[in-house]
Amino acid sequence: MAQAQSVYAATLDTVQAEAKAVDRHWLRGVRREAYAAFLLASHTLTERAQSYTVVRVTAENPSSLSQLSAELRIAETSLRGTYLITALEGGAEVEAISFRVMRATLAFGKLHERGAALDQAWANLVDLSESSGEAAVRQHASSLITSLAGLAVAVLDHYPNRAVRLPTPDMPASVAEAARSCPTDFRNLQDLVSEEDRRLLLEIQYRGVVRARSEYENTRLELDTAREEFTTALRGA
Structure with a gap:
């Protein structure tokens, strides 16, 4: 009887150990799938954010910026969802x-979304200066490009790295003077250049294109570093 009980206990221990091993293996698989989905969501968002190409805007071919924004909102939702699963399954580290990774991915996406809007606004203005059927429109658009270029030169003379968020009340006189020539050119195109494009065009001159900003480089570095740390942590898991 004692021998039978001993055999039963040993068998039970073996079965329980095997069950625990299966559970651990299953849990490890679930976690790895969650981690892979999270990294995929991060890469999907950044790749989509970088994919925008400026277009010549016409009635038949409107700008796809709104489509880009909609797709990025979907990608952001997916990223947040996979992050929650990863956070629940992975522990504190x-x-x-x-x-x-999520914070840097979202910031990187926002920067590229802003950059796409800036690029499209500038492309719209250049198109007016080159392809408008009205000579007056082409002239006004060219004059605005010249005024904006003068503003950019004045800004760079005083702020080579564009580190200051302009405009400010205490701007140097040369920058303020260059800025004063732009409103007239904008008024001449008020029916063709939207208020949003006006803000975007001025932002380019004051702060430069997104990819040339230190904020962009810092965010890119933060994202690359965070992804590398995440991958390293998973290898040791």
């Missing part, structure tokens, strides 16, 4: 690293 993985949660902290995955949060940094």
Whole structure:
């Protein structure tokens, strides 16, 4: 009887150990799938954010900026969802690293979305200066490009790295003077250049294109570093 009980206990221990091993293997698989989905969501968002190409806007071919924004909102929702699963499954260390990946991914996407809007606004203005059927429109658009270029030169003379967020009340006189020539040119095109494009065109001169900003480089570095840390942590898991 004692021998039978001993055999039963040993068999039970073996079965329980095997069940635990299966559970651990299953849990490990679930976690790896969650981590892979999270990284895929991060890469999907950044790749989509970088994919925008400026177009010549016409009634038949409107700008696809709104489509880009809609797709990025969907990608952001997917990223946040996969982050929550990763955070729940991965423990404190993985949660902290995955949060940094998510934060940098979202910031990178926002920067590229802004950059796409800036690029499209400038392309729209250049198109007016070259392809408008009205000579007066081409002239006004060319004059605005000249005024904006003068503003950019004045800004760079005083702020080579464009580190200051302009405009400010205490701008140097040369910058303020260059800025004063732009409103007249904008008024001449008020029916063709939207208020939003006006803000975007001025932003380019004051702050430069997005990819040339230190904010962009810092965000790109933060994203690359966070992804590398995340991958390293998973290899050791």
